[in-house]
């Protein structure tokens with residue numbers, strides 16, 4: 001069994017680290033929030049007092065941090081150069097491609113194996129150990145990381161070189177962010193045309209407009225019992241997180257030179273929804289803003 005350092009024990013990181021403990025690994029965790037560390041200790045892990053406690057004498061370091069600036073600072077000032085060169089580095093945070101590639105390049109130049117491995121599947125998937133990991137890095141780094149990722153996830157996909165995991169994650173969420181708005185606008189218009197949500201769902205869910213935002217996560221209460229719309233839009237995946245990912249998509253569009261007009265409009269709509277107080281609601285609650293506008 002391996003010794004693992006886990007940095008960032010939030011909504012996602014804590015259940016992921018707990019699954020590693022349950023699989024028999026010795027996990028030392030660190031977070032800026034004390035209760036997050038006690039959560040890991042309560043599950044049989046070790047609590048670090050500082051980042052170094054997760055970095056020295058371990059086989060692998062896993063990070064699950066909010067944004068690129070956190071990843072840049074934790075790797076720049078706490079991991080790279082401090083960890084032994086044979087320590088495997090796995091960043092599971094969702095961050096911008098450019099930061100993922102620049103941190104990965106610094107790690108490679110220092111002789112580390114590193115992958116970016118953002119996830120999809122949310123907190124439910126993190127708890128159940130059924131996350132999808134989109135992994136960027138060399139074949140060798142991917143093979144080294146896979147046994148750890150297998151404990152926390154069900155689908156582990158090698159997407160290519162460093163940063164390609166983030167590219168896959170951002171492209172996926174860009175489609176999701178846009179398609180949720182498309183479904184919301186159509187169902188809101190249907191209501192105004194006198195067509196019930198159930199009738200429209202029965203037709204569209206087996207027609208050419210079928211998509212995940214409709215069949216698994218319908219933003220209108222009723223036809224899909226498990227969707228957040230039936231639980232007062234409790235997240236799930238918050239609107240703030242979706243706005244963050246749509247901003248990452250905009251940054252990637254600018255840096256790659258790709259025009260993304262629908263994604264730009266979708267980001268503006270999510271930002272308006274946050275300004276109206278929706279940030280902690282599930283992102284599908286944007287349907288309510290759309291349905292109330294004329």
Ligand code: NAD
Nearest residue numbers: 008009010011012013031032033065066070093094122123
């Ligand atoms: P979170 O805010 O709950 O957890 C992040 C944790 O990182 C916090 O506990 C914070 O205290 C800690 N942290 C920040 N800076 C730190 C530092 N310097 N040292 C140690 N700890 C530090 O966020 P989350 O929901 O767990 O998400 C983490 C990442 O996973 C994000 O990039 C997010 O976009 C991505 N993600 C989240 C979900 C989801 O459903 N929540 C789904 C897929 C991907």
